[in-house]
Amino acid sequence: MPGNPKVLISGAGPVGLTLANELVRHGIPVRIVDKAAQRTDKSKALVLWSRTLELFDAAGYVQGFLSAGLQAHGAQISTGKQIVARIAFDLIDSRFAYALMIPQSETERILEERLAAAGVTVERTVGLSGFTDRGDSVEAVLTGASGDSETIQADWLVGCDGAHSAVRHGLGLAFEGSTLQSHWALADGHVTGLDRQDHLHIFWHRDGILAFFPIVGDRWRVIADLGPAADGELHPDPTLGEINALMAHRGSPAIAMTDPVWLAAFRINERKVKEYSRGRVFLAGDAAHIHSPAGGQGMNTGMQDAFNLAWKLALVIEGAAKPALLDSYSRERSAVGDLVLKNAGRLTELATLRNPLLQDIRNTVLRFAAGFPQIQHKVADQLGEMDIGYPDSPLTAASGPVANGPKAGERWPHRLAEGPGGCRFTALGLPDPVAGLAAKFPNLVTMGPACDPIDAKTLRLIRPDGYVGFTGGPQDTARAEAYLAALEA
Template sequence: MASVLISGAGPIGLTMANELTRYGIPVRIVDKEPQRTDKSKALVLWSRTLELLEHGGYVEPFLKAGMQGHGVQISDGTNIVASARLDIMDTPYPYALLIAQSETERVLEECLAKRGVKVERRVTMESFAEKGAGIEALLRKADGSSETVQADWLLGCDGAHSTTRHGLGFAFEGSTMDSDWVLADIHVTGLDPQDHLHIFWHRDGILAFFPITPGRWRVIGDLGPATGNGHRADPTLEEIQALIAHRGNAGIKASDPIWLSAFRINERKVKEYSRGRIFLSGDAAHIHSPAGGQGMNTGMQDAFNLSWKLNLVINGIAKPSLLDSYSVERSAVGDMVLRNAGAMTEAAITRNPLVQKLRNTIVKFALGFPQIGHIVADTMSELNIGYPVSPLTVAGSPHAHGVKPGTRWPESLPTDTNKSLFAAIGPADAVADLAKKFPKLVEAAAASKHADPRDLVLVRPDGYVGFAGAASDRAGAEAYLRGIAA
């Protein structure tokens, strides 16, 4: 069977390795670092990511390790401007799962070890070249020795300074925001409710609190326009407490810092996520503002998107052209996340008093409407992500009555977690016929409360509607599957 080399063992590389390994595909995963991160870093697993982890059969250890966040409260330091509930979402996971990245990586690495794969640490992929129908890569080990390895596919999950991206010569287009920020992983008292994200829109800048575990919080604040080109010194506990006292509520006290850091926000992205047998995922392909906490989730969903397609192609079930859809779909999502996160950041850090007043008024008014609250929650949780424009998104003729192709299917499907199967939903005879004609690609799903009985729907292995047409359009569904099947 074809082999896959994964460069980078952060959350994205570990997710990719877990997904491919559960399909039975041989992987090697290497990372230059001696151990996984001990920092909290990316803090949130959103609902859509949890749904995909559930589909893979390994969501439970994350739920045990994390803390549920049920809402967002925005204040100006004196009055509550607005609040948003997360329990209104239509998902088995109507909350933000607050979990330190160190814990996310631990769970992923332990799951991978149970599948028989160990991360090769202190191993750096120094270079690679495409050789015929595969990849040749040079690995450098901790003792200085090198190894030349052959692989059929290379997945670059190697972060913002990606060797894979540099080797491909892909431009990482974008900019660094002209503002300094501070971060503190710290213990805090005086914040309630403790299962909410707390955001303070002060006239002098934003101050945000994200719960990690009971009593432990991530604190982020912007310090205004950057001065000079050098890296700002990391803050002290006293400086963080002074910022809290100035922008937050009286009575909020910080102590026992775990991690203090200064940073600047980069917003960059490649145009294409792949070339030939080489693919980019996560920070290697896109980095953006931490507003909304969507960076790691977007990268992990890159991995979910690519892995099922690789499985079908490697096993000869689907045409290689199926992989062309990865860059099309995930690049569009990356563009959307960049826009949303950038807009949220700009709105939060404005220093113009008139703009601040207008922002607060608009947000308070808008979040007073349940429909808008739903949109905000679904955007943050990535439940509204879809693939309306994709080679894999097809509307049958006549069109479906109850569902749009390209959208997330709103319920779990009982598919075999060791296979990449499309779920056929519709009249029993029609779905049985499709499963019989495409036994390695399709399974007949039970009737669904979300399906209109007049429709015939094909749901992709990652839970998005690929084909949606009228029940009479069996020919359209067959043509869709024949376009994929090898």
């Protein structure tokens, strides 16, 4: 038996695997269990956005995803007869200015193989059947496929176990929200008749939306709404003939699918918990929030939950930071979850308008707005999750105006990898105050690279997840020390 870990992770989807990899990278012993016998073989969540790629890059293992994925450089929205708008992903303010299209099955494979190379194996057909927060540890009961149970002690428990999370149920947290009153169809197969292989193609037809997302080669994901649904009503999975008829009617008779890999009908849920943690137990990913697939941000948001939580757990477990640091996780990520839920809901509402007059108004307004580069840029950054920040976090502090560059709470745009396992703040600014902070707080701070002369006028502390925690002038060293002293164990 692997024994008692520092962190027990329930759920080995993309979010759980990301969290496990990050904790192991920081030197934290983990166990990760999943009741499924094997990882998914479906394409499911299909895109890694720019901000997620930046985080994997800073962690040192983005290349595996880049090698397995397809870069999509834009999206085209049309009525089937005329172009409504084109969105250029090249405008995303990132070194990864594109959407990386990669099936979830591949994402999980890459993460699981990396974890195995680090000596941690996902324990399959093992489910979390119960847990108790003892105050100084979590007692958890793991049950295998044979029915045999094992009781273990972990310092912390994280539920990455999806929309039907056993951890969330165990905490008794309400999953507030609703199921949209509409049916949807999904098809994953080989498609001909689309002329831009590196673009998303979205058709806003009078009768409903039809959307195409490239995967690899001539393989595409197709999504279409099928109209209103009653409470509890289930729609049968579509046939290939029905999908081809939808594509011909809403898109073009030239578009056709063969050899489908996956055909399914689904409903859209929009739900979220208010609290992402309670005591020594945390929620991340779909266990905490589920959204419309519009924008493709659900998995990315969950992975960013994992990055946010991992460095905080690592610093607390190592004894470098006070346990109170972990209180910031729920506050920060719940606010992000609210934002993503709202944005995805708005996109879905726009795409599924049924009134012809409202459709014409929508199309006219979007066609006009898309002509402004600044609006294009804003939309691209929102899709890439580059606009996410933590302005209201307890970890965000500023002293006076910033001479140049990001403010406290905003993303730091440059790669600042400390090296394998590193999870300290990076101090940036003039050499003397930066060196002083690194010397006084060696377990929390490392010196960053030299800044350009303008940036050097600002003293910054960059969090391990690439967000600015503190900003001030060179004279604000005492305030920076107070900021770090409040975190230090």
